[in-house]
Amino acid sequence: MLLEVSGLRAGYGPTHVLHGLDFAVEEGGVTTLLGANGAGKTTTLRAVCGMVRMEGEVNLAGQRITGLATEDIARRGVAHVPDGRGTFMELTVEENFRLGAYVRRDNEVQRDFERMWEWFPRLKQRWKQQAGTLSGGEQQMLAIARALLLRPKLLLLDEPSFGLAPLIVQDIFAILRRIRAESGVGILLVEQNANLALELADRAYLLETGRIVMSGPAAEIRQDEAIRRSYLGY
Amino acid sequence: MDAFLLQLAAGIATGGIYASVALAIVMIYQATHHVNFAQGEMATLSTFIALTFIQAGFPYWVAFGATLAVSFVMGALVERLIMRPVQHAPILTHVGVYIGMLLIIGNLTGWVFGYTTKVFPSPFEGGGPMFGGLLSAHQLGSVGVTLAVLVLVYLFFTKTSLGLAMRAAAYNPRSARLVGIRVDVMLALGWGLAAAIGSVAGMMVAPIVFLDPNMMLGILLYAFAGALLGGIDNPPGAVVGGFLVGVLENLAGAYIVGTELKLSVALVIIIGVLVLKPSGLFGRVVFSRV
Numbered sequence: 001m002l003l004e005v006s007g008l009r010a011g012y013g014p015t016h017v018l019h020g021l022d023f024a025v026e027e028g029g030v031t032t033l034l035g036a037n038g039a040g041k042t043t044t045l046r047a048v049c050g051m052v053r054m055e056g057e058v059n060l061a062g063q064r065i066t067g068l069a070t071e072d073i074a075r076r077g078v079a080h081v082p083d084g085r086g087t088f089m090e091l092t093v094e095e096n097f098r099l100g101a102y103v104r105r106d107n108e109v110q111r112d113f114e115r116m117w118e119w120f121p122r123l124k125q126r127w128k129q130q131a132g133t134l135s136g137g138e139q140q141m142l143a144i145a146r147a148l149l150l151r152p153k154l155l156l157l158d159e160p161s162f163g164l165a166p167l168i169v170q171d172i173f174a175i176l177r178r179i180r181a182e183s184g185v186g187i188l189l190v191e192q193n194a195n196l197a198l199e200l201a202d203r204a205y206l207l208e209t210g211r212i213v214m215s216g217p218a219a220e221i222r223q224d225e226a227i228r229r230s231y232l233g234y
Numbered sequence: 235m236d237a238f239l240l241q242l243a244a245g246i247a248t249g250g251i252y253a254s255v256a257l258a259i260v261m262i263y264q265a266t267h268h269v270n271f272a273q274g275e276m277a278t279l280s281t282f283i284a285l286t287f288i289q290a291g292f293p294y295w296v297a298f299g300a301t302l303a304v305s306f307v308m309g310a311l312v313e314r315l316i317m318r319p320v321q322h323a324p325i326l327t328h329v330g331v332y333i334g335m336l337l338i339i340g341n342l343t344g345w346v347f348g349y350t351t352k353v354f355p356s357p358f359e360g361g362g363p364m365f366g367g368l369l370s371a372h373q374l375g376s377v378g379v380t381l382a383v384l385v386l387v388y389l390f391f392t393k394t395s396l397g398l399a400m401r402a403a404a405y406n407p408r409s410a411r412l413v414g415i416r417v418d419v420m421l422a423l424g425w426g427l428a429a430a431i432g433s434v435a436g437m438m439v440a441p442i443v444f445l446d447p448n449m450m451l452g453i454l455l456y457a458f459a460g461a462l463l464g465g466i467d468n469p470p471g472a473v474v475g476g477f478l479v480g481v482l483e484n485l486a487g488a489y490i491v492g493t494e495l496k497l498s499v500a501l502v503i504i505i506g507v508l509v510l511k512p513s514g515l516f517g518r519v520v521f522s523r524v
């Protein structure tokens with residue numbers, strides 16, 4: 001297992017949002033967390049990368065990362081694309097790329113830049129532009145590229161479709177499928193658009209007010225009409 | 235006409251000093267959104283330390299380099315020991331801490347080094363007046379040193395990976411952590427760098443205004459005016475603002491208000507900018523939705 005989480009409890013101040021979650025992401029696999037607004041999906045991602053106070057066990061590739069600082073979790077190979085994207089609006093696309101690879105000391109950074117240009121050709125056209133001037137879709141692409149440049153073992157994606165036009169969302173998910181096939185990075189995906197998420201994922205968990213109410217192979221959950229009607233709303 | 239050029243040249247020379255201090259202020263403002271009122275006193279203390287090195291017999295430029303190093307460490311320590319514990323405190327706490335540091339560092343300097351005014355040597359002595367008498371050798375040299383420092387700082391922030399990381403940490407600490415940047419280390423480095431830049435300003439201005447524990451008080455005011463004029467969130471803007479304030483101050487002192495009221499020029503600029511164009515000449519206008 002790439003990521004193993006057990007008994008995860010987390011919250012803000014005295015309020016608990018998560019009440020003991022157990023879930024996992026396989027090596028090179030895609031796990032999706034589904035659920036309504038306020039179910040605790042975003043908080044789960046924040047807890048995994050140390051942005052909120054948490055209890056429980058989080059193991060990355062067999063190593064315990066519970067309670068580490070965010071920057072140390074990033075250095076161990078967890079890249080997070082948070083809500084609000086986490087790009088540097090004031091800096092150029094190039095500088096965002098360089099920051100993505102900031103902690104790397106290997107000499108394949110340039111090769112990875114080229115790989116990102118191949119996956120996201122529009123970012124190459126915008127190379128010297130300030131990130132804040134990009135369109136919403138381009139900014140989401142930049143956020144994903146920035147995260148992948150860390151060469152992470154695990155990529156956390158918080159609603160990559162948020163606020164984007166349907167066509168752009170299709171583009172982004174097409175690229176995510178490609179990344180999945182070509183890079184071998186494990187992905188933990190939080191998404192409102194359950195249909196798209198289940199198409200990409202191989203494992204799914206349903207969250208309701210901070211608890212997992214159902215889990216299983218993504219394909220099965222997609223087929224199950226009862227679950228779709230009662231939890232996913234389509 | 236000659237007199238005008240003379241005032242202009244002198245304004246550029248002192249403007250360089252203001253520009254350095256303005257840059258130090260803006261660097262810390264960018265990272266913390268607070269103005270370090272004690273920046274001037276820290277620079278004065280650094281200048282006294284430089285004088286101590288020189289009096290101990292070190293060659294000027296060795297003393298200069300050693301002072302930069304000591305100031306850098308001092309700035310980083312101030313961040314670690316004094317600012318870190320209050321970093322999440324309300325803004326009034328910060329203002330209180332800054333004013334406290336201003337008084338404590340100022341008095342400490344006076345207590346250790348004495349309140350008598352001291353002569354501070356210039357490394358550019360003996361050249362005689364330059365450019366047909368417009369600038370003294372020291373003024374020319376100090377403009378040169380100031381510009382060299384500003385160019386180096388600019389190159390550091392734009393061309394090096396550490397400089398980029400420091401900017402990233404200042405703009406967006408949350409995202410910076412996500413790419414693995416140690417934001418607290420960057421903050422301490424920023425304070426150290428600001429203190430080192432301030433020490434250069436102190437060493438360059440001391441031969442002109444003489445060294446005493448209150449040397450930087452007026453200069454900080456001019457520098458703050460420069461930072462505001464250029465845009466408090468824009469380092470190159472603050473540098474340009476510092477030079478502008480230097481020139482304005484000298485011209486106004488010579489032709490309008492007289493030397494007695496020169497300091498009020500800084501206050502007029504500060505208030506004028508805040509009332510008419512709060513973002514400064516080159517600053518960003520930030521809109522927020524409510």
